[in-house]
Amino acid sequence: MALISSARPFRPFRLSRVTLGTRSLCFSLALAAGSAAMAQTTPANPAARTASYDIPAGALGPALSRFAASAGITLSFEPTLTDGRSTAGLHGSHTLSSGFSQLLAGSGLEAVPREGGGYTLRRATGASSAAAASAAGATTLGEVQVTAQAERSAITEGSASYTSANVSIGRGDLSLREIPQSISVVTRQRMDDQNLYTLDEVLEATTGVTTFQSPSGGKYYYSRGFLFSTFQYDGVPLERSSYAIGSGFTSDSFLYDRVEVLRGPAGLLQGAGSPGGTLNLVRKRPTAEKTFVFSASAGSWDHYRSTLDASGALNADGSLRGRAGLSAEDQRYFYDTAKSRKNVLYGTLEFDISAATSIAAGVSIEDLDALPYWGGLPRNTDGSAVNVRRSTFTGANWNTWQNTQKTLFADLTHRFNDQWTLKAAGMVLKESNDMQYSFGRGAVNAASGDGMVSRAYLYDFENTNKGLDVNLTGHFSAWGLQQQMVLGANASRLKTDDLAAGLINLGPMNIYNPVSPREPSLSELMNTSYTSYSQRTVRQDGLYGVGRLKLTEPLTLVLGGRVGSYHYQVDSQRYMTGAQASSRMDASHEFTPYGGLIYDLNKNWSTYVSYTDVFQPQGELDAAGQFLKPIKGSNLEAGVKGSFYDGKLNTALALFRIDQVNRAQVDYNADMNCDGWYCSTASGKVRSQGVDAEISGEVLRGLQLFAGYTYTSNKYRSNPEDETQVGQTANSYTPRHLLRVAADYRLPGDLSAWNLGLGANIQSENFHTNYGGTGGVDRITQPGYAVWNARLGYQINKQWSAALNINNLFDKRYFSTIGWLYADNHFGEPRNATLTLRGKF
Structure with a gap:
């Protein structure tokens, strides 16, 4: 490796700063996105609302994301939870409850209300699995009794919690x-x-x-x-x-x-x-x-x-x-x-x-x-x-x-x-x-x-870190x-x-x-x-x-x-x-x-x-x-x-x-x-x-x-x-x-x-x-x-x-x-x- 050249000139301070124009543009884009989000109105009881859906059969994860977007609800889940799972799709008019039931039929998963609003996805076990299976024809989202430990998402945003049962530091969830x-x-x-x-x-x-x-x-x-x-x-x-x-x-x-x-x-x-x-x-x-x-x-x-x-x-x-x-x-x-x-x-x-x-x-x-x-x-x-x-x-x-x-x-x-x-x-x-x-x-x-004696220092540091x-x-x-x-x-x-x-x-x-x-x-x-x-x-x-x-x-x-x-x-x-x-x-x-x-x-x-x-x-x-x-x-x-x-x-x-x-x-x-x-x-x-x-x-x-x-x-x-x-x-x-x-x-x-x-x-x-x-x-x-x-x-x-x-x-x-x-x-x-x-x- 070649040594540093003795003729290397001093680099003046690099003013790598976000300009005011860029900040204003990003602010405008975020505000516009927020306005669009706020413009979407939902009824007081979204669970009881009936809407029409046309979601084709295929991978479960994208189907659930599309369903949540169409229904205007919050649905949080780790992608690993739906890995390899598929759905028969969803067509026609459905409430949230019946929509989730049909999309999740046979998957062993269930969607449950989350504290603070929205829903989270988890594995259904015990009585909750039976409840999820029988809910396919229901018109409202009934109470779910969990009789065994269920898997929760590692995502903490929106959980209102000071803990997470799962982590991703060990690869996977x-x-x-x-x-x-x-x-x-x-x-x-x-x-x-x-x-x-x-x-x-x-x-x-x-x-x-x-x-x-x-x-x-x-x-x-x-x-x-x-x-x-x-x-x-x-x-x-x-x-x-x-x-x-x-x-x-x-x-x-x-x-x-x-x-x-x-x-x-x-x-x-x-x-x-x-x-x-x-x-x-x-x-x-x-x-x-x-x-x-x-x-x-x-x-x-x-x-x-x-x-x-x-x-x-x-x-x-x-x-x-x-x-x-x-x-x-x-x-x-x-x-x-x-x-x-x-x-x-x-x-x-x-x-x-x-x-x-x-x-x-x-x-x-x-x-x-x-x-x-x-x-x-x-x-x-x-x-x-x-x-x-x-x-x-x-x-x-x-x-x-x-x-x-x-x-x-x-x-x-x-x-x-x-x-x-x-x-x-x-x-x-x-x-x-x-x-x-x-x-x-x-x-x-x-x-x-x-x-004391005053000291002065000048540092000009750069690094590039890749992983x-x-x-x-x-x-x-x-x-x-x-x-x-x-x-x-x-x-x-x-x-x-x-x-x-x-x-x-x-x-x-x-x-x-x-x-x-x-x-x-x-x-x-x-x-x-x-x-x-x-x-x-x-x-x-x-x-x-x-x-x-x-x-x-x-x-x-x-x-x-x-x-x-x-x-x-x-x-x-x-x-x-x-x-x-x-x-x-x-x-x-x-x-x-x-x-x-x-x-x-x-x-x-x-x-x-x-x-x-x-x-x-x-x-x-x-x-x-x-x-x-x-x-x-x-x-x-x-x-x-x-x-x-x-x-x-x-x-x-x-x-x-x-x-x-x-x-x-x-x-x-x-x-x-x-x-x-x-x-x-x-x-x-x-x-x-x-x-x-x-x-x-x-x-x-x-x-x-x-x-x-x-x-x-x-x-x-x-x-x-x-x-x-x-x-x-x-x-x-x-x-x-x-x-x-x-x-x-x-x-x-x-x-x-x-x-x-x-x-x-x-x-x-x-x-x-x-x-x-x-x-x-x-x-x-x-x-x-x-x-x-x-x-x-x-x-x-x-x-x-x-x-x-x-x-x-x-x-x-x-x-x-x-x-x-x-x-x-x-x-x-x-x-x-x-x-x-x-x-x-």
Whole structure:
């Protein structure tokens, strides 16, 4: 690979922004779609309406979509539920009940009313199956008594639920009880109720996940004491973007139906990665019915946000469906000076090519323009917190951050029969970050407020992230029982092109009277020893397979593995000297085994045990300038899961242990010849073990609850860098005790238009160890704390609702990120309120 040319010119900031004209056009299109949706009138009792239909025989899925579109109703179901099933069609005049009965005759499926309106499709079992069969000649949709657990869709939009019984992170649509690992689902309802606008906020409301503020915009995510290093988008694996420094990754939750969070290794489907876990970001899909959703909110510190979301069938038979969305946000922050504007555009189409084959494609654009505040606050020289207002800003009024993410995605699904389905999905994500900012750094004299020096940085980051996954899922009979198999292949490619420049002394700053420093010239920023170009390439390829084999009716063996290759290369060049460096690491035919046993105790409870290996390449260099050998390890987990009320309530309890060896350790005995910093050795050993417990869903009639508790003990077993640390906490970003709670209760009777919500984030002490005891302070510590939130909601009428959210109800003063003695300590938000108006048509 050729090194970077020393003649490479500096790229001026790329203003890749959505223009006002494009925004206006998208707004007009969404509004027009919404107007068309609202123009469709339906009677007060749609179930009793009779209409004429002419739906030919063929595949069941497209026929149901066409029926829903013609009837003007909401029908939600996972495509896998109708895979391979056909219908005799529907002709003549029918009510909803008789129409569903004829279309679903012999399919073993039924359509049932959904809380909040519309219908959902599920498997009919027991008495419900008999009721569905006898309903063919009925004229109204009668009550269905369910006597056995029925399958529910993984789609959470419109469910009004804080849980989902099924997830798609394991390829196909699997129930939580079919996956022998810990999984949390943050549903669309939770995101709307709690105003979880960003992926950061979603994860900060999830069981066992903590975050750490990056020095370049984004956040790092941790679980069980380990970093999340991989993502999935609709099951397509991607590398977590690699930057010259920090992380600028950020994403708006407006795009997603749900976020599935798997804690523990995901090597079976993902390949190399951290044992902390992975995320599956599941996008919203087009709906068969025409819908239009609008929201507008206003909150503390001039925070304004509005969204438009239009979806529905685009032709008469419902075979072509589309969805378009627009989100706009303008806000300031609780700290001085900083502000941002963000716009999100989203569009997708689905088309049924035939009764057995469908395709989907879409695009999303996220555009952010901000005056940011990074770097946080320092500490006093003795390690104590500085005594300043939470609004203190030590940055510059010329700080700037422009972030753009453009995503193209597509998938194809082909149903061979009612047993086997092939799916191929791919995506390309292009991200750019242009940023120039300053912040004050240095330990503070508590009496005078002196000690800080303003620094300035310039970053110009670009990366292109590509992913592809092809899998075959199916069922077959063996030993007189139904078995399941998944075979697949996936690949990911990440390429980065980064420029980093910095000036470490813009003059002194006083913490008690911070003044914006002067803006340095481009020449000043570039002509320092810090300035460098770098290009990185990360490539993964793999084949995987997993079988879910029923050995007996209650006992399932889950057995699989992945064979993959990994390539990492970095080329860098110093701007001033032209000095070049290149390093690469390759690993091939790495096998990651995966195994588990699941035992169904009864129809509600199951217990499980699982094991998988851990393989994680690492980018640190040894004294010879070579990459360290990969981290190896193992993960063992055992637990129990429960599912009740047709999947409306789910519980889980898990014990886990993760062992790692070959972890990078700073080699203080070597010269600082690894890119200007200490080199490392692959000699650390860590064990992380603990307990996960979670309950989610409708615990009482009208009461939605999400509660997750995690106990984590993450300790060094070997630490040559500092043997006194053996037996001590290895990663303090994850506190030992962490509890996340969110509840929403719809009042009964005449007060049913009102909702009351209450939530809390509670954690024990956390701390951050200083590099080598900087300034004589070994670590920065924060006691445990609790932050409470509240919500009051009101359903104005069938279409409109309003809600008031109050976060940090008791105005707790705490740090959301604990950093070093010199910088990176970030206050959590003070008490704040948001009023939201939402309409659905």
